[in-house]
Amino acid sequence: MIFTIHLLVGAAIATQIKIIPLAFLLAFFSHYFLDSLPHWDYFVKNIQIKNWGESLPEFLKGGLDMLLGLGIILFFSRDIFVLLGAFFAVLVDVLIFLNLIFSSKWLKIHNDLHLKIHFPEDKKVSSFLTIPNQLIIVIIAVFFLR
Ligand SMILES: [Zn+2]
Secondary structure: OOHHHHHHHHHHHHHHOOOHHHHHHHHHHHHHHHHHOOOOOOOOHHHHOOOHHHOHHHHHHHHHHHHHHHHHHHHHOOOHHHHHHHHHHHHHHHHHHHHHHOOOHHHHHHHHHHHHHOOOOOOOOOHHHHHHHHHHHHHHHHHHHO
16 A cells, blocks of 8 residues: 555554554554555555666655655644654555565565565456545545544
């Protein structure tokens, strides 16, 4: 699922759960839950196969996606706790990226687990299913962020 949605959900969790460690934990695990739902993603194939030479457009897409999510959150809240909730919600993908760069047994185990949980990327799902799915999540997250 795209960064914007992960960030918004993590931030929304942090606005609702006042027990800080629990909020961060829930934000972190929300990532796996969201990834398991049928969703639309943009491709980052070059990054995934470490074809760095052609990966710039994918990094730009990811960067814009991050900025969009952060921008929406900052529009509603400047609370550092809320921003940290957003951070914990995308931490999983940071670990996935680190796995591409460093060879670590634990990163590899996490990577395989994430792949198992993730909605199959090659599964063709009609956008009639995936787009409303994601819109509903965004609307609920923004509702709690306000
Ligand atoms: Zn993910």
